[in-house]
Amino acid sequence: MGKRIFSILILTSFLLVSCVDSHRSMKEVVFVMDTIVTLDVRDHANEKLLKKMTDRLMEIDSLMSFSKEESDIYQVNHAKGESVLVDSSTYYVVKKAVEYTQMSGGCFDPSIGRLVALWGIGSDDEHVPSIKEIEEVVETIGLDKISLSEPNSISLMDGTMIDVGAIAKGFAADEMIRIAKEAGVESAIFNLGGNISVLGSKGSDSFRIGIRNPFSESDEYFGIVEVTDTSVVTSGNYERYFIDESGVKYHHILDPFSGYPADNELSGVTVICSSSIKADAFSTALYVMGLEKGLAFIEQMDDMEAIFVTNSRDVYLSTGLHASFLLCDDSFRILK
């Protein structure tokens, strides 16, 4: 009799705990991958889950960092043409990068590692390289310089370097969603340095994601998208750049063909796609493509939508987006 009561009590308390747990929300903020990441798990949250997520973030950073010597990417870049066995996550990311390069006709290309290092934007060494230097490095760019062999080996042509920084955050965001889903979380929002992924919805409403105004110094937004279960990633010429002595601005989105920052009428591109790694890659690719090509491209893609903002504050939306985008700054206008 006593035992029965005891086991009923234990059972009840477990049920109570999981009941409480299912409503529990937690937020965690960490500094990783050179940026601030906010993890907002709105139900079924507990310390163990958050720890698993932050550990995974650290792991991704140490595997895919361009500069950290222990990273897989560093090893591959310094292997002088030798094949390197990497972590399955790294292999997945590079494989996806290659896929996106093909899809985007080379506008997104991970083999720009040496070009990024040459320009040094964001470091103390940022400068305008000479034409010769750029030409030399552009020679090392291209899909033909990357070799992937299953299960997990990567080799590069000697002299080529890959940099997956442009999609690492996207991958990390997808991983956060995966881990949360596996733990039974129904609603969450993750912000990885401006790269947003949402799981589920916010109660009965969608999540409202602001799109940063490229022309404002602070956190102002010109429009809002209402989304559920998807990722919103923006690339813009206002994020990282330097200005040289003659007042010319050089931003961080490099054109893999010319070797120079992509120079077109765009100030920013936002891609909305349920796969964050894809959104991350294509926000860069579409920016490089420019407005016309970019719009044409996005119309072909069923699983992605995009917002283009030009230097003259004109906003272009892909067809699927007209319903869920709200303009809130009338110094911008939406054009078809």
Added chain:
Amino acid sequence: MNMMKQGDYILIFFLLLFAGVLFLHSMYNIQEKGAMVEIRLADEDPVYVSIDQNTTLDLSRGDLVNILCIEDEKVYMLESNCRDQLCVRRGEISLEGESIVCLPHRISIVILGTDKGDIDALSQ
């Protein structure tokens, strides 16, 4: 005090008045408990963190160590390896408009007000 002239007293009076007016002016911009913490590292875009999360942020880059704590809606620099330690000695801030600056490491932390209610996150 010996040999002070009339001009001195007038000068001091006006300077104190000046300081007083400036001070009242900054107080007048209602000292609300802040809601967002703006973190700026060097020239990068600022990042915003809600003040109601208890967290320890390691903002260290390379050799520059800075550890920021947000605890019980108060913000303070826990640790830094800068020479002057002014950021650490600043203590806790919690009101809108208050700030912690680590000049040698080019970090600025400012507490902002609550008007971010319209969106859940900013894509940038």
Added chain:
Amino acid sequence: MPSANNIQRFTRLSLFVTMALVLSYMERFLPILPAFPGIKLGLANIITFIVLIMYSWKDAFFVLIARVTLLSFFSASGISFLYSMSGGLMSLMAMTFALKYLGNTFSLIGISVIGAFMHNTAQMLVLAAVLRSFFIPLSYYPILVLSAVLTGILTGYIVANLHRHLEKLGQS
């Protein structure tokens, strides 16, 4: 050919620079209000001011620039050099002007307060330039002004008395 006068002058100035350096350096060990960055007693200004009164503005500028430059070798902090130099120069220029033209309106104490005020104002402006915004610097400014008034009075008082004593010594 360096005249005896020049050598004497140089030696004298070097002595002053040394004294200013010592005062500047020792100031660090005085625990004054850690909550407010930039609040110092400014004891080295006593030397600069005395030189200004008893010798010439050129000598005073020499002492100031030498002191700030040498100090920056010891502390190796680029930003504090900028602060000290800009604050020191602004303050000395203002004091030189006030001493020459406003000597009837203000006593030495008043001139010292003017100097301290200019020094702290220059610092506030430098901070605004570095941060590229006036928001934070202006929030500190009232305290800086108050501190300038108080330290100005203090150093002014010390200089006034020092001056009196030195004059007496000079006459004997």
